[in-house]
Amino acid sequence: MQTFLLAATCALVLNIVVAGVRALRGPSTRDRMTALLLLSTTGSAALVVLAQAVDVPALRTAALVLVALASLTVVVRVTGERDRA
Template sequence: MQTFYLGVACFLLLTMIVGLARVFLGPRQEDRLVAVQLFGTTGVAVLLLLAAAFDAPAVRNAAMVFAVLAVLAVMAFVRDSRKNDGRGGGGAGG
């Protein structure tokens, strides 16, 4: 089973390499955001597979931290893009 986990982790790393092209080529900021989300979710999946393959609970904990950081990165991007659009971040009324 360990070989299967490592094989799937390698496949997911290849998808991350393909997504790297989207980060550099764009063409829009939203495309780059989706690629960064791909890195976040795929990175978490790779870490969880490695944790299962090597029976390492500390790696599982690191994966959960990366999952939270990915959400925070998206929130920061959305907040920054709203500022740049001139709509501001005044909540529902503003």
């Protein structure tokens, strides 16, 4: 089971790399923001799976913090766009 979890973590990290490339190349800021949200949610998923594989509960806490920061980023971005309109 641990091998499967580590393989799943590797697949998630590959997804993070692809989203990072998209965030750098995105034609608009909205595309970049979507890629950054994908990075944060996939990163938190990778942390949770890795926490289960290596039995380190602190990684779950780090994943929770990452999701909270991503949520805050979305709120700030949407509020900024609404104020401009």
